[in-house]
Amino acid sequence: MAARNNPKREKQIESARKIAKATGEAHLDPEILFGRASNDDLELYTPEMLALSAVHSAKELAAWNGKVPRVGIDTIADVTPDGIAVSVLSVTDQNMPFLFESVMGEVTSTYRDLFMAVHPILIMEKGKAPALYSADHPSDPANRVSHIQLHIAPLNSAQAADLVKRIEKVLEQVRLSVSDWKPMLSKIDGVIAELAANGASRKKADRDEAVAFLTWLRDENFTFLGMREYVYSGKGAMPRSSATRVLASASSPIPMYWCCAPARTP
16 A cells, blocks of 8 residues: 555556646546555656556546446556556456455466556446445445556556456456355355254264365355355265356366455455
């Protein structure tokens, strides 16, 4: 998070606001876009570069249809931190958990040279300019929009197309996980109830341990990202199994419930 009371930083962003306004083009307020950017990142940018990036953000937001994620990679003329014409990755989507972390994870799995990474969560209402989300002010979750802008080392057209495709796949997986969390928790509730009601044939210690473990998982100690149900057939040490139903993402070959440490979002 940016340091507070940094006169150089404040002057830089204020200059970017004036330059962006002077262009006469629609732009996202540089204070919103870069207000929480790293000081180290900002060191490489002139106010003119920040203003041009803010204009680009407005174009991306205007082009988003509000329904499916928008992912694009472009170069912005004269945005050259450290003299390098960076590739600018823009991601705009409805705000949801895991979004920024998932995008960053996919990008940095192959490209480590990042010049800028910003992720303002916006409140976008019809007829109003985008505002920065704050937990101190009530807002409709349906109006919260994540806008990610990453400046990375230059990519050729093939690399850019491949990265866009990968990011779109990641966003699809995030949406599946986020939208299916309630059915997954409902399934866990059903398993707990079934074990408690029909566990007489099991060893009491084993049953109690299973119920306690599932209850602990269910009690907000883990976030379930995906789940499969399996039917086992055959006998002996190597019974056959097949997936009969999938909740959320099904990319993992592991026949078990998957979960991870909880991540909360506004």
